[in-house]
Amino acid sequence: MQDRAEELKSLLAKHMSEHNLKRTRQRDVILETFLRSDDHTTIDGLLEAVQEVYPAVGYATVYRTLRLFVAAGVAKERRFGDGPAMYEPAEPDHHHDHLLCTKCGRIFEFEDPIIEERQVSIAKGLGVRLTSHRMTLFGECIDKEACARHTRKR
């Protein structure tokens, strides 16, 4: 995925120059850390990782930087149910949705062209031009043992 990282970096650079934004050490570190991060990081999680490199960084900076990343198309914000928002590096040209196991908390990703297509025509049928959607499935792992193994792995 090295290519993707480069792609996202230049996407951000473009956005920043177009909007007269400045490059700072904080933003560099946050970007690097974010791109390296496991998918589905929270602000807190990212902050913690960033502070290992640059301890002075504050919550608000990470918060605002993620907002910048989202605006630049570099990050996707995901709000599953209750907890804090989660962020993952964007995948230009790809879209995926999520499936959560409510027992172990694992997050699976998938994409399905049939559903996407259906959504567009459903919207059209209601007189609406579809611009985006949010879909999350919830279920329970069929393999109980694997599920238990993942439980509480925060």
Add this chain to the structure above:
Amino acid sequence: MQDRAEELKSLLAKHMSEHNLKRTRQRDVILETFLRSDDHTTIDGLLEAVQEVYPAVGYATVYRTLRLFVAAGVAKERRFGDGPAMYEPAEPDHHHDHLLCTKCGRIFEFEDPIIEERQVSIAKGLGVRLTSHRMTLFGECIDKEACARHTRKR
């Protein structure tokens, strides 16, 4: 929909007797108001309507009563993006999803068996038994005029 209201009332009565819960005037009024309400009420909206009949009722009571309704299967909680949670009377045996116009804020409902079916098999393919899902579509009304007419109609 008088039948549905009766059905939900007896559903709640059953849940309450099974759990040793007590019938109070507050709960009666909240239930009546809720069943009469437009779909997609917030706690605040419902509270306001309830207070027209019974002014002493407080926010916490409506909050706790809606939690009870959800547990009894009488209400569905919907969390669209940002704002407060919205509640609507449940429709036993039916499931529907929502489509929001991001311009005028109108909420359309739909159900689609093809998507539902797909979701089950996608989950199975990932080794998960599907228990529920959340899907919200976002778009913009094609009929701009109708859209403008609905804008700001809170």
Add this chain to the structure above:
DNA sequence: GTGGATGCAAAGACTTTGCAGCTTC
């Protein structure tokens, strides 16, 4: 220099709960 960026702390927007007093069964 100047306008954007940062950190802190405080404020918001919602949700959830502790508790004393009141009601139902």
Add this chain to the structure above:
DNA sequence: GAAGCTGCAAAGTCTTTGCATCCAC
């Protein structure tokens, strides 16, 4: 009476912002 409710106010969660200071351009 005892177990549940209710209302109020307070505490939680997360998110968002005001502001003085700092730094990139």
